[in-house]
Amino acid sequence: QDAIDRKEKRSETFKTAVHGLETDTPALKTEELGRRAPQWVRDNLVTMCMRCREPFNAITRRRHHCRACGYVVCARCSDYKAELQYDGNRPNRVCQECFIFLTGHTVLEDREGKHKGILEKGAAEVSSRSLLCSSLQLLDKNGKGGTRGWFVIPQDDPLVLYIYAAPQDVRAHTSIPLLGYQVRDMPQSESRHLFQLVQSRQVFTFVADTEELKQRWMKAMARSAAGITHPEEEEEEDADE
Numbered sequence: 001q002d003a004i005d006r007k008e009k010r011s012e013t014f015k016t017a018v019h020g021l022e023t024d025t026p027a028l029k030t031e032e033l034g035r036r037a038p039q040w041v042r043d044n045l046v047t048m049c050m051r052c053r054e055p056f057n058a059i060t061r062r063r064h065h066c067r068a069c070g071y072v073v074c075a076r077c078s079d080y081k082a083e084l085q086y087d088g089n090r091p092n093r094v095c096q097e098c099f100i101f102l103t104g105h106t107v108l109e110d111r112e113g114k115h116k117g118i119l120e121k122g123a124a125e126v127s128s129r130s131l132l133c134s135s136l137q138l139l140d141k142n143g144k145g146g147t148r149g150w151f152v153i154p155q156d157d158p159l160v161l162y163i164y165a166a167p168q169d170v171r172a173h174t175s176i177p178l179l180g181y182q183v184r185d186m187p188q189s190e191s192r193h194l195f196q197l198v199q200s201r202q203v204f205t206f207v208a209d210t211e212e213l214k215q216r217w218m219k220a221m222a223r224s225a226a227g228i229t230h231p232e233e234e235e236e237e238d239a240d241e
Contacts, residue, residue: 034084034102038070051077051095068098076156121154123164123172129155132220137207138163146207153178153220158229161221176204178224185218197221 041050043063048055050071056063064078065071067087073095080099081091094102127133131153139146150164152172159179162172176197186194186205193214197204208214 030101033068033098034082035086037086038066038068040065040070041072043072046072049074049077051097064093066095066098067092068094068102071095121162121172123150123152123162123167123169126152126154126162126172127167131155131158131224132216134213134217135167135209136217139205139207146205149173151206151217153224159224159227161224178221179227181221181225183218183222183225197225 046056046063049061051073054061054074056074061074063072064075066073066078067084068082078093078095080094080096082094082099082102083089084092084094084102099105127150133150133152135148136151137146137148147165150167150169152162152164153160154162159177161176161178163174163176164172178197181197181199184196184198186196188194188211193208193211195206195208195214195218197206206217208217
């Protein structure tokens with residue numbers, strides 16, 4: 001019977017992964033969640049999170065497995081912990097749906113906001129939990145004109161710069177993955193406080209309102225470009241040096 005059950009679990013999991021992920025029903029039967037180790041869906045069978053449907057990529061949205069149902073999910077959709085009976089009731093990383101089922105807890109509204117698409121979070125919501133946010137101007141390629149907007153580096157997505165047209169917009173119009181960029185200082189020009197993000201042939205030129213704000217943005221972007229996601233990591237690097 002155990003062999004039959006294992007074969008059925010593998011079959012159900014494979015079908016779920018291959019056939020468009022149309023259902024939210026876990027591969028394990030509901031009553032088995034947390035009691036049996038799931039058969040993990042293989043990474044190469046999915047290109048998007050099996051919960052929020054956002055595409056995976058190597059930098060800002062990486063693959064994780066729910067330890068309860070075995071689904072391949074993104075970091076936001078697996079940012080929960082629940083005790084699993086098959087693992088000695090130790091807390092394990094699980095997806096939101098399994099968290100609700102296993103714990104009986106409801107998900108707070110600000111938690112639910114974390115599951116919105118990469119550009120669909122409101123500016124006010126992201127700014128309230130940001131590493132840095134302010135108004136900046138992004139110059140066009142010839143450096144003569146540009147777009148003024150609201151720029152945010154969120155705490156929960158610290159390697160990405162989100163650009164909103166206004167501080168209360170409900171959706172960002174674009175984003176820039178910061179990892180790997182070089183931050184370049186520029187001399188003051190006509191009372192404008194300029195700095196750049198540079199990677200290969202890609203160059204973004206920004207204008208800050210003050211020199212102090214410019215320095216804050218340069219420091220924050222350099223930290224994100226180096227892959228530092230927490231202030232304590234930077235402190236440890238400084239200590240090592």
